[in-house]
Amino acid sequence: MTPEPIAIDTDVLVIGSGAAGMYAAIEAARNGAHVLLADRSLIGRGGATVMAQMTVACALGEETPDTWQDHYADTIAAGRGLCDKALAQLLCEDAPDCIRELDHWGVGWARKDGHITATMAPGHDRPRCVYVDFINTGPAVSKTLRTAMARNPSIRKAGDLCIVDLIVSDGEVTGAVAYHLATGAPVVIAAKATVLATGGLTRLYRRNSASTNMGGDGYALALRAGATLIDMEFVQFFPIGHLAPRLVGMDPIMWDPFRYKLGGRLLNGRKEEFTSRYGSDEDGKYVLTRDLATYAIIKEVEAGRGSPHGGAYLSFEHCSTAALRAAFGPVIDRLAENHIDLTRMPVEVAPIAHYHMGGVKADADMASDVPGLYVAGEVVGGANGANRLSGNAITEALVFGRRAGRSAAARAKRMVQSVIAPQNAAAALDLIRADTKPQPRNNTAAMVAHLQAVMADHVGPIRTGAKLSKAFNEISALELGERPSGHAAAFDLERLEWFDLRNMLMVAAAVTITALARCESRGAHQREDFPETLPQWQGHRRVRLLRGQLDISRGPAAEFVS
Ligand SMILES: Cc1cc2nc3c(=O)[nH]c(=O)nc-3n(C[C@H](O)[C@H](O)[C@H](O)COP(=O)(O)OP(=O)(O)OC[C@H]3O[C@@H](n4cnc5c(N)ncnc54)[C@H](O)[C@@H]3O)c2cc1C
Numbered sequence: 001m002t003p004e005p006i007a008i009d010t011d012v013l014v015i016g017s018g019a020a021g022m023y024a025a026i027e028a029a030r031n032g033a034h035v036l037l038a039d040r041s042l043i044g045r046g047g048a049t050v051m052a053q054m055t056v057a058c059a060l061g062e063e064t065p066d067t068w069q070d071h072y073a074d075t076i077a078a079g080r081g082l083c084d085k086a087l088a089q090l091l092c093e094d095a096p097d098c099i100r101e102l103d104h105w106g107v108g109w110a111r112k113d114g115h116i117t118a119t120m121a122p123g124h125d126r127p128r129c130v131y132v133d134f135i136n137t138g139p140a141v142s143k144t145l146r147t148a149m150a151r152n153p154s155i156r157k158a159g160d161l162c163i164v165d166l167i168v169s170d171g172e173v174t175g176a177v178a179y180h181l182a183t184g185a186p187v188v189i190a191a192k193a194t195v196l197a198t199g200g201l202t203r204l205y206r207r208n209s210a211s212t213n214m215g216g217d218g219y220a221l222a223l224r225a226g227a228t229l230i231d232m233e234f235v236q237f238f239p240i241g242h243l244a245p246r247l248v249g250m251d252p253i254m255w256d257p258f259r260y261k262l263g264g265r266l267l268n269g270r271k272e273e274f275t276s277r278y279g280s281d282e283d284g285k286y287v288l289t290r291d292l293a294t295y296a297i298i299k300e301v302e303a304g305r306g307s308p309h310g311g312a313y314l315s316f317e318h319c320s321t322a323a324l325r326a327a328f329g330p331v332i333d334r335l336a337e338n339h340i341d342l343t344r345m346p347v348e349v350a351p352i353a354h355y356h357m358g359g360v361k362a363d364a365d366m367a368s369d370v371p372g373l374y375v376a377g378e379v380v381g382g383a384n385g386a387n388r389l390s391g392n393a394i395t396e397a398l399v400f401g402r403r404a405g406r407s408a409a410a411r412a413k414r415m416v417q418s419v420i421a422p423q424n425a426a427a428a429l430d431l432i433r434a435d436t437k438p439q440p441r442n443n444t445a446a447m448v449a450h451l452q453a454v455m456a457d458h459v460g461p462i463r464t465g466a467k468l469s470k471a472f473n474e475i476s477a478l479e480l481g482e483r484p485s486g487h488a489a490a491f492d493l494e495r496l497e498w499f500d501l502r503n504m505l506m507v508a509a510a511v512t513i514t515a516l517a518r519c520e521s522r523g524a525h526q527r528e529d530f531p532e533t534l535p536q537w538q539g540h541r542r543v544r545l546l547r548g549q550l551d552i553s554r555g556p557a558a559e560f561v562s
Pocket residue numbers: 015016017018019020021038039040041044045046047048049050051052053054055056057137138161162163164197198199200209210211213214217218251252253354355376377378379390391392393394395397
């Protein structure tokens with residue numbers, strides 16, 4: 001018998017419980033809305049936020065004088081002429097307020113002499129990045145927001161709830177269809193306003209710093225609902241992701257804060273400093289932005305001067321044991337458990353897929369171009385242009401989350417109860433209920449691995465038209481089938497992977513075709529066949545889903561002026 005869906009009504013539905021989703025839920029609730037916060041994982045523990053270990057950029061100016069305008073200037077410069085200025089301004093202007101609110105809620109920002117202290121990070125012109133000491137920033141932010149949510153009875157939380165599609169009625173988003181991962185139960189949520197806060201897409205790549213929940217669901221949900229995406233070609237690779245020796249139980253991008261503190265040296269396979277070959281004067285310092293450092297390491301490896309596992313060395317051998325202990329704190333013991341002694345050996349590092357600059361197009365109220373749909377956090381496109389500054393991602397999650405929550409609550413106040421016409425949820429419910437055992441089974445795990453290999457090998461940081469075309473053909477050739485196989489009424493990993501792949505294939509295609517269309521090099525998008533940055537390309541590529549096909553267009557002329 002076909003199970004009836006569980007029906008839920010709410011003022012505001014927030015999808016995703018990273019920093020963006022949790023702040024959105026808190027802000028919507030304190031503006032009078034009843035909120036349902038849904039996440040496919042455990043609440044507040046599923047995405048990038050809880051994994052982030054380093055810093056949050058914000059012009060607090062407690063130690064060194066600073067203004068949001070200075071932060072904005074650095075953000076715009078790092079974005080290589082492509083930042084959405086309204087979003088970048090919102091990010092920088094509202095950051096101090098959000099950071100102080102988290103401080104008030106007890107996050108525990110590191111302090112010196114009673115003042116919140118800030119560290120230097122590449123691309124910032126002064127120490128501007130706050131942190132919770134010893135790589136605890138993300139977990140502390142997450143815990144603080146979870147605790148703040150727990151104080152508000154207007155926020156209901158539903159973990160293990162995977163949103164499969166947004167519901168669109170008369171051109172407006174009126175809720176979502178989900179399934180409960182543990183039982184397979186279908187769920188229909190009616191909402192007066194919906195906030196999409198599903199994070200990024202780096203699971204598309206073989207070597208990534210992500211959790212498995214970051215396959216780009218939000219971009220695909222938005223496309224199918226009729227929203228516009230921008231800048232999808234700009235995937236950020238983090239230059240010094242851990243490569244070797246084996247490091248168990250630690251974040252692959254954990255080296256960065258220690259590099260800030262101690263001036264870790266980046267060396268090629270011959271143990272020479274090399275970034276000056278690529279136009280940087282950072283030797284001995286640490287100022288190179290992520291796009292340039294990524295490029296330098298890849299080029300050094302291609303020239304045959306890589307480290308044994310195909311990256312570069314990161315060395316702290318010039319530091320004393322005492323200096324290492326002071327900077328690394330308890331982390332030094334966890335490294336020792338992994339047989340890593342930094343006084344005697346370098347580690348190997350290499351670029352790793354880390355963050356997505358592109359995403360859903362939004363205005364400064366965080367409204368997408370589909371009424372009823374708001375966006376927050378990494379799923380938003382444009383704020384960081386072609387290259388993101390260190391620390392700006394958690395900041396945008398907090399700032400955009402708060403703004404989206406406020407906007408969603410305001411819409412909910414204006415709306416009468418949203419009613420879902422059964423036909424608008426039917427297609428998604430049909431997929432969720434499909435129990436298609438007789439169909440030949442796809443090996444979904446092998447398809448995920450193949451897609452990740454295609455993206456890593458052909459749509460990485462350094463691209464050519466030929467590689468991108470090959471990738472697009474390979475992605476298009478991956479046949480998922482019309483309906484999921486597996487059991488509809490139980491937890492089934494293959495079934496979940498089918499739903500994941502449905503989104504991943506669409507999002508991978510969007511990244512690839514926009515990369516193919518951009519015939520220049522800019523920030524995180526480096527084309528070997530078009531090495532110059534060209535003024536005529538200083539604008540956003542937009543992607544929409546038209547009659548089931550991805551369609552790329554240029555933004556209006558106003559978006560093309562510097
Ligand atoms: C290892 C690592 C370290 C980082 N370090 C830093 C740092 O030091 N500083 C910095 O500024 N940035 C850092 N970043 C980037 C930053 O953490 C993220 O950009 C930011 O946390 C994103 O927040 P978010 O709320 O948008 O998304 P996330 O925190 O990723 O949360 C998204 C949530 O959406 C849920 N979700 C996804 N799809 C669905 C669906 N279909 N249905 C229901 N729920 C769904 C996920 O389960 C997840 O819980 C780091 C990222 C990583 C991976």
